[in-house]
Amino acid sequence: MHAEAQQAGKSILVDIRASWCSTCKTQAHIIDKIFAEPKYKDIVIFDVDFDSQKDVVRSLRAQTQSTLIGFKGATETGRSVGDTDPLAIEDLIEKAL
Secondary structure (H helix, E strand, O other), X not given: OHHHHHHOOOEEEEEEEXXXXXXXXXXXXXXXXXXXXXXXXXXXXXXXXXXXXXXXXXXXXXOOOOEEEEEEOOXXXXXXXXXXXXHHHHHHHHHOO
């Protein structure tokens, strides 16, 4: 699914999360708040379930849940793991623009 967005050169945020992960829940609230800003309206978000989408997790070389990966097209622009600092998460998203 994200391959089509990559080929189209879109800005992408991949959010690898697990339903049982408290850090992931915190990140989700921060991401929702950031994406309420109009300047981020064109970024495509892909939620990946860490437990049920292992093939996608492996293809992205993610080691754990609460991993956020930014892309501009097929180029990875940044990655964070377990980060709950709103400014750092916004910076990661900003790099994908």
